[in-house]
Amino acid sequence: MLLRRLRQAALGALLLVAIALVWTTRGFTRWPETYIGSGPSMEPTVRPGDYFTVMTPVEELRRGMLVVFRFPHEDTVYHVLRRLAGLPGDTIAMREGNASVNGRATDWPFRVVEPRASRSPLARVDDLYTWGPVIVPRDSVFLLSDTRDVVGWPDSRFIGPVAVTALEGAAGRFLWSRERARILRKLR
Numbered sequence: 001m002l003l004r005r006l007r008q009a010a011l012g013a014l015l016l017v018a019i020a021l022v023w024t025t026r027g028f029t030r031w032p033e034t035y036i037g038s039g040p041s042m043e044p045t046v047r048p049g050d051y052f053t054v055m056t057p058v059e060e061l062r063r064g065m066l067v068v069f070r071f072p073h074e075d076t077v078y079h080v081l082r083r084l085a086g087l088p089g090d091t092i093a094m095r096e097g098n099a100s101v102n103g104r105a106t107d108w109p110f111r112v113v114e115p116r117a118s119r120s121p122l123a124r125v126d127d128l129y130t131w132g133p134v135i136v137p138r139d140s141v142f143l144l145s146d147t148r149d150v151v152g153w154p155d156s157r158f159i160g161p162v163a164v165t166a167l168e169g170a171a172g173r174f175l176w177s178r179e180r181a182r183i184l185r186k187l188r
Contacts, residue, residue: 041145041152044109051176056169066171066187086142093132097148113149120150125157137161
């Protein structure tokens with residue numbers, strides 16, 4: 001009798017896992033990948049050493065979401081995590097590190113490490129913290145790092161708008177973080 005109940009419970013748990021897998025992968029059309037934060041460019045959101053999931057492909061683009069894009073540089077292709085700040089047709093500007101989209105301030109987390117280091121020969125803007133407005137071209141997005149200094153390279157201040165086709169996936173959840181409270185928490 002006990003063995004029969006255990007089998008039924010195990011089958012029920014297995015069924016729930018199968019349903020969750022089908023739902024999470026949208027019928028096996030999307031798969032989560034694991035990434036690790038490798039530098040300080042997305043602090044305070046993602047720190048070096050934080051593990052997180054990325055769902056591929058990106059289903060729906062939303063301002064403020066975190067995405068991974070392909071960035072070819074010299075002989076290597078990097079997969080870079082950035083915040084999607086602007087969609088095609090949006091107007092983006094920044095004042096003292098605070099981004100605004102279509103005239104509205106954003107509430108995304110960001111940091112400025114060195115306020116005096118506002119200029120960079122790598123940048124397409126004169127001042128890393130104050131620039132714009134810029135209109136995002138058709139079939140492109142505007143990506144920003146959460147660290148507004150040169151550490152934020154590469155983002156759209158340095159490389160310009162990024163083609164939508166270069167987007168690899170959308171960041172999902174933390175898998176492991178130095179801050180235990182972040183485990184399995186959704187990335188924002």
